[in-house]
Amino acid sequence: MKLETRKEEIINTATKLFKEKGYSAVTMRDIAKAMGIKAASLYNHINSKQHILTDIIISLAEEFTNGMKTVLLTDVSNIEKLKLIVTLHVHITANNTYGMASLNNDWMHLEEQLDYYLELRDTYENNFRGILQEGIDNNEIINSNLEIMLFSMLSTLRSLYLWIPKKEDLNTTELSDNLSHILINGINK
Amino acid sequence: MKLETRKEEIINTATKLFKEKGYSAVTMRDIAKAMGIKAASLYNHINSKQHILTDIIISLAEEFTNGMKTVLLTDVSNIEKLKLIVTLHVHITANNTYGMASLNNDWMHLEEQLDYYLELRDTYENNFRGILQEGIDNNEIINSNLEIMLFSMLSTLRSLYLWIPKKEDLNTTELSDNLSHILINGINK
């Protein structure tokens, strides 16, 4: 039972508020009020509002990068790799639904770390694309428009943060399995 | 060839900026600067920043509501209705990619019209859900988790605004057809 440092409490509080209203609409006074302290007190623990956002986004982006690295090293079919990616998204999102909102909607407000973030995102998408392309080449995946397939899957996975909190009754493995099936086999009977 | 009123120019300029940085991060001075005038001059044409956002979002939401109404009245299979919905999203999004960003990310900053927007969105989702449910009942659609199917399709359709601007080479009917196929039949060979 590890208890939160004060800095982590601030980041968690901010993350929740950022999800509800977006980074720009949340003030330091909002964050402080939610914690029952004054805005100036936050600066005993964090450097700036900007650093809070960076912390939220970069740590999540790195989780995805690491997850992708593992998937690429796993020796299974490309379809199985896609299932692993679905599981990766479900797990990371289930553990930090609030943070995923910032990752998706507020990355453009990063400053010094914006280029680094974009690099991680680009690499991630390219790896995803590569798996799909190999799947097509190996006759595992239909030879339809690669970019549309990529876009469709990524859109669904990136929107999980909006949806997981509303359906707490579904456990994560059940969700991963169901979602994999729908993304891979469609909904047609 | 109908030419834009000054008010429309302002709304269009604002819509573009809102997509790049989000509603809260865009100032009236930003909008004015992009038009080469002073912020105060905007108020000769619009009532408030808030009204710009409302205008963007509500008109789009009503377009979707009207489109759905037409789909529901069309006498085709439920799978065909889903294809019509895909086409609806592709067309509306292609005509207003910038506005779709506000619809997706800034609806929570609506004020007087927030409840109305939520009502439109709820009704839309329920109609979508109803088509899927009928499809399941008629053995057109697999009897998998309804909510996951709904979420997956809607997520993809709602993210179109991020993707359409990058792929201008693809025409809208081709995109609709491809996307329908992937959403309905999956990517599996």
Added chain:
DNA sequence: AATTTTAACTAACAAGTGTTAGTTTATTGT
């Protein structure tokens, strides 16, 4: 018991916010 550290506080700052009031200038319709 004395000292350092932690973490809150009050007060203030400079800059930026949406918006209003009043004015000026160019264009349009008579």
Added chain:
DNA sequence: ACAATAAACTAACACTTGTTAGTTAAAATT
């Protein structure tokens, strides 16, 4: 040519923003 309108302007407002400086009180360490 004259009046009316459209659409820009300057100046200012009241308020909010992120952040800093300096202070205080309790808790932990010596």
